[in-house]
Amino acid sequence: MARRLGDETLRLGTSGVEWAADRAFRLSAAVVLSAFAVLAAIGMLSATSGAAGLPVAGVIEAVFAQLPVLGVESSLSARQESILFQIRLPRLVLGMLVGGSLGMAGAAYQGVFRNALADPYLLGVSAGAGFGAVLAIGFGLDLGWGPFGAVPAAAFIGALLAVSASAAIARSSGSAPATLLLGGVAMAALFAAAQTYALQQLSETRAREVLSWLFGQLNTSGWGQVWILGPYVLVCGLFLMTHRRHLDVLRVGDDEARSLGLNPSRVRFGIIAASSLLTAAAVSVSGLIAFVGLVVPHIVRILVGHSYRVIVPLSALTGAAFLAFVDVGARTVVAPSELPIGVITSFVGAPFFVFVLWRGNATTT
Amino acid sequence: MTASTRLRAPTVALSCRGLKVAFRGREVLCGVDLELGAGEWLGLIGPNGAGKSTLLRSIAGLVAYDGTVALTDGRVPSARDLSLVPQTPLWPSGMTVAEYVLLGRTAHLSWLASESRSDRQVVASVLRRLSLEDFAERLVTNLSGGEAQRVVLARALAQQTRIILLDEPTSALDLGHQSAVLELVDELRRSDGLTVIAAMHDLSTAARFADRLVLINEGRLVADGEPDSVLDAGLLSSVYATQLTVRRLDSEIVVLPAPRTHRKHLDDQTGDRRTNDNSHDGNRQEST
Ligand SMILES: Nc1ncnc2c1ncn2[C@@H]1O[C@H](COP(=O)(O)OP(=O)(O)OP(=O)(O)O)[C@@H](O)[C@H]1O
Ligand SMILES: [Mg+2]
Numbered sequence: 080m081a082r083r084l085g086d087e088t089l090r091l092g093t094s095g096v097e098w099a100a101d102r103a104f105r106l107s108a109a110v111v112l113s114a115f116a117v118l119a120a121i122g123m124l125s126a127t128s129g130a131a132g133l134p135v136a137g138v139i140e141a142v143f144a145q146l147p148v149l150g151v152e153s154s155l156s157a158r159q160e161s162i163l164f165q166i167r168l169p170r171l172v173l174g175m176l177v178g179g180s181l182g183m184a185g186a187a188y189q190g191v192f193r194n195a196l197a198d199p200y201l202l203g204v205s206a207g208a209g210f211g212a213v214l215a216i217g218f219g220l221d222l223g224w225g226p227f228g229a230v231p232a233a234a235f236i237g238a239l240l241a242v243s244a245s246a247a248i249a250r251s252s253g254s255a256p257a258t259l260l261l262g263g264v265a266m267a268a269l270f271a272a273a274q275t276y277a278l279q280q281l282s283e284t285r286a287r288e289v290l291s292w293l294f295g296q297l298n299t300s301g302w303g304q305v306w307i308l309g310p311y312v313l314v315c316g317l318f319l320m321t322h323r324r325h326l327d328v329l330r331v332g333d334d335e336a337r338s339l340g341l342n343p344s345r346v347r348f349g350i351i352a353a354s355s356l357l358t359a360a361a362v363s364v365s366g367l368i369a370f371v372g373l374v375v376p377h378i379v380r381i382l383v384g385h386s387y388r389v390i391v392p393l394s395a396l397t398g399a400a401f402l403a404f405v406d407v408g409a410r411t412v413v414a415p416s417e418l419p420i421g422v423i424t425s426f427v428g429a430p431f432f433v434f435v436l437w438r439g440n441a442t443t444t
Numbered sequence: 445m446t447a448s449t450r451l452r453a454p455t456v457a458l459s460c461r462g463l464k465v466a467f468r469g470r471e472v473l474c475g476v477d478l479e480l481g482a483g484e485w486l487g488l489i490g491p492n493g494a495g496k497s498t499l500l501r502s503i504a505g506l507v508a509y510d511g512t513v514a515l516t517d518g519r520v521p522s523a524r525d526l527s528l529v530p531q532t533p534l535w536p537s538g539m540t541v542a543e544y545v546l547l548g549r550t551a552h553l554s555w556l557a558s559e560s561r562s563d564r565q566v567v568a569s570v571l572r573r574l575s576l577e578d579f580a581e582r583l584v585t586n587l588s589g590g591e592a593q594r595v596v597l598a599r600a601l602a603q604q605t606r607i608i609l610l611d612e613p614t615s616a617l618d619l620g621h622q623s624a625v626l627e628l629v630d631e632l633r634r635s636d637g638l639t640v641i642a643a644m645h646d647l648s649t650a651a652r653f654a655d656r657l658v659l660i661n662e663g664r665l666v667a668d669g670e671p672d673s674v675l676d677a678g679l680l681s682s683v684y685a686t687q688l689t690v691r692r693l694d695s696e697i698v699v700l701p702a703p704r705t706h707r708k709h710l711d712d713q714t715g716d717r718r719t720n721d722n723s724h725d726g727n728r729q730e731s732t
Contacts, residue, residue, distance in 0.1 A: 096542075099580030100568040103542040104559070321556055327543070328550050330536035334506050338530070339603070340523030340551025385538030 104327065104388040114396040118175070121404045125171045128407055130414065131162050138163060169302045173364065174406040174420075175399035176308045177297065178371055180315075180361040182398020183391060184354040185372020186379070187319050190326030190387045191347045191354075192246070195380075196260050196435065198373035199238075199358040203266030205369070207241025208234035208355075208362035209293060210270040210277070217281045217289050228307065234359035241266045242355050295368040295421020297406055304364040311360035318353040319391055322346065326387035368421045370428020371398055377435060455516060457482040457607055457639045458503070458526075462511035465498050465663075472498050474663040475511070480607070480639060482516075485630070487654030487671070488643040491684050495663040496643040497531050500609045503641070504528040523551035527603035531611040531643075533596050535584045541595050542580040545570060548602030570601045574628065589616030594625060601632070610642040614649070626653050647699040651675055659683060671697055 126138045137155045141163055144153040153160065181199055188197040188204075199205050211233035241263075248262030274293070278286045292298070325346045328336045333343040361368075375398040376390055383389050402420070405427070409420040458480040465473040473495050480486055488496045502509040504526060515521050527548070536544075548570075549563040571580055574594050579587065584595060593616050600608055610629070614622040630653055632638045644650040650657060651671035659667040659674050661683045667674045675697050677690045687702035 096568040096571045096577045096580050097565075099540070099542040100546070100564040100571065103540060103546045103564070103567070324550075324553075324558065327536075327539075328547055330534075330539065331544075331547065332534040334501075335530060335534060336550075337506055338504050338523060338528040339547055339599075385536070386543065 104324070104386050106389045106392065110383060110389075110393070111396075114393055114400070118396055118400045118403075121400045121407075122171055122175070125174075125403050125407045126163065126167050128411055129162075129167065131159065133159055133163060133167070165301055169305055170297050170406065171403055172302075172305050173308065174297050174403045176305065176312050177361045177365045177368065178375075178402025178405075179395040179399035180308070180312055180357045181368060181371035182375035182394040182396075182401070183316065183319055184357045184361075185398075186376040186387065186391045186394035187323075187326065187350050187354040188242075188372065189376055190323075190329060190391075191350045192249075192259055193329065194259050195377065196257075196373065196432075198370065199354070200267075200367065200369040200371075201260055201373060201432075202245050202263040203241040203270060204238045204245075204263075204355055204358045205362055205367045206267040206270035206274070207237035207239070208359040209237070209367050210274045211235070211237025211359070212363045213274050213277050213289055213293065216292070217277055217285060228363075231307065231311070231360050231363045234363040235356050237270065238355040238359040238362070239352070241270060242351055246351075291419070292366045294419035295366040295424070296417075296419045297365055297409075308360050308364050311357060315353045315357040315360075316395065319350065319357075322350055322353075323387045323391040326350070326391070330385075330387075366419075366421060368402070369425045370432065371402060371424055373435070374424075374428050374431045375401055377431070455482040456480065457484070458513070458515055458521065460499075460503065460511065460513050463499070463502060463513065464510040465495075465502050465507055472663050473502065473509070476660070476663075476665055478658065478665070478668075480641065482606075482639055483633060483637050484656060485633060485640040485642065485654045487650035487657045488641060488660065489645075489647055489650055489657055489674075490660040490666075494660045496660060497611050498663075499660065500528060500611050500641065500643060504609060521607065523603065523605075525605055526607040526609065527600035527605040528609045529593075529596050529600045529611055529613050531615075533592070535592070537583075537585050539584050540580065541576060541582050541584055541587070541598075542567060542571065544584045544595060545598045545602050548599040551603060566602055566604065570598045573601070574598045574625075590618060590621050593617055594621070597625060597629075606637070607639045607641070610640065610644075612643055612645065615645065622649065629653075647675060647680070648697065651697040651699075675699060 123135060123138065127133045127135055133155065137153070137159065140151055141153040141155045141160055143149050143151040155163065184204075185198045188199065188202060189195050191197075212230050214237075215228075215230040215233035245259060245262035245266050248265065249259035252258050252262075278289060281289065325341060328339055328341050329343060329346065331339070336343050358372075376394045379390050379393045379397050383393060402424075405423050406420055409418045409423055412418060456479050460476055460478040463473055463476040463478070464471065476499060478486075478499075488499065490496055498507060501507050503513050503521070505513075505520065505522075506528075513520060515525060519525075545567045546559060546563065549559055549566065552563065553559065571577060574597060576591075576594060576598055579591060579595070584592065587595060593613060597610075597613060600610075608629070613629075614625055617625060626649065629638070629640060629642075633640055642650070642654070654671060656669065657667070657671050657674040658665060659679070666683060667676075667679060675690050677688055680688045680690070680699065689700050689702055691698045691700060
């Protein structure tokens, strides 16, 4: 609201309608730049904090030294370099990719379901993906090459099953925003039970491994998982970016959207598939990390308004920054031990969820 | 040009054949045949629940129907041929008027779905044309009923279609804006060859702007012709189940309720049939 008032006073003296028409649905460069600045600052915080202290200048030099054309010399020792490039940065990048995926998927789900409570976790998508991944990992289906493995595929199938079931439950029992969530809760419970059953069939050590992954963690050595997730982020991210305008059209309801020339069911199907694939890929590398998809688009909405044209990309950037920041906490708060990152996001997300309910803006998508 | 010459418009813009719509087994349109001449203004009149909105919505392809709806070349109309001003639009929160009107460009965008300069210019000129300059940056949820109606009309005009369907476009407008908006549509019709179907409750206004009136009742076409012939006191009184009188003032036709004492008597006879459900009218807020 304050933003709009500010804009109105700004507008005085400019050529009104053209200016307004030109600004409609635009993502301002200043906002994008500040989001990138925050992301970079958090990246730096993450790269320099931990048991082995790395100097800020050293990190910057080491990163730029990777680009030979710049002719920068790294001042870090070999040990520091290997900490930076084999431990800190892969984990940072993975955290950003996972956070960005979940934030973007959350924003997209909120748009297609026209429900501000939609979130990969609350819709049961994560649980579905988790179940698929548990089956694949637990039963040794680690086959596949790079991103095209059995684990993301199984996770994707589980994710699609869960989201279709939640949506079907919601459709068959009225259009109140809560029914979608109740459908999601039912699906999450079902898939969690199936997961537990599957875990019981595994040997104890295998089960413990799978369980610790399931809690949600960014446990990496090297760049392997970044290469698994990266292509999905690229493809699904591009798809959602080119379809985000449709989410604004859907806000006037399916009927009007159709009269404006959109095919709501087709658009919805495509966006749900892309978001679910993104969620599934994130889940298969990092387990279940809750609430990012809920918290992030909400914060973005409060900061920059309601247009999905703006919300989708900014949720990706903010999600990346958010998860990278939370991961710094996960690594350092109980050092030398580590908290599963999913535990922290739930600690933050659950009260936030209550706050959203309490503010009563669950439906103002 | 008189109404009668326009009535015999040489080209057919749109035709409906045997249009039937049923909701859960209940027939709401029972076989409507309608031909719309290019550049014609067709006024759709009839009591609440007659099926006016349903007819417009099925022409726009928003409800499933039996029968055919086709353009001159036999195509089913798309969002680039035909725009609809809905009776009860859904207002998204936090969307500005300019953004809302820009949604009208949806059917004109490439697959990358971003608006070009010219799309934005269309929006600016439509806003200007409807005197909405000062509202461009306002949120659509903060408009008065009449302002909101002009904004939906603006979105439909931004679609730049040959045919525009208006469902009660002026029900919330004051007399000044009512004339202004309808005059504007009429002017666009003359200048750009727009073809108009407008469902309206105010029969006198409908008669003033339409070349041709179609009266529907309980899903059937009851009368179709020049306003002069359709606005017959006997016919209207039976369809609307209340005593109406039709006066002719100069070239205008005015439909009025009968004086109160007389009407009271008739109310007692037909009270039951007059309790029409009006609950699906009025502005809705986005709720889901
Ligand atoms: N989606 C729907 N489901 C069930 N019945 C419907 C639906 N839409 C309309 N109807 C019914 O169809 C009938 C015709 O409705 P319609 O909206 O076309 O009337 P109308 O002539 O536009 O009335 P009004 O003047 O009140 O706007 C009404 O009895 C209405 O209750
Ligand atoms: Mg109606």
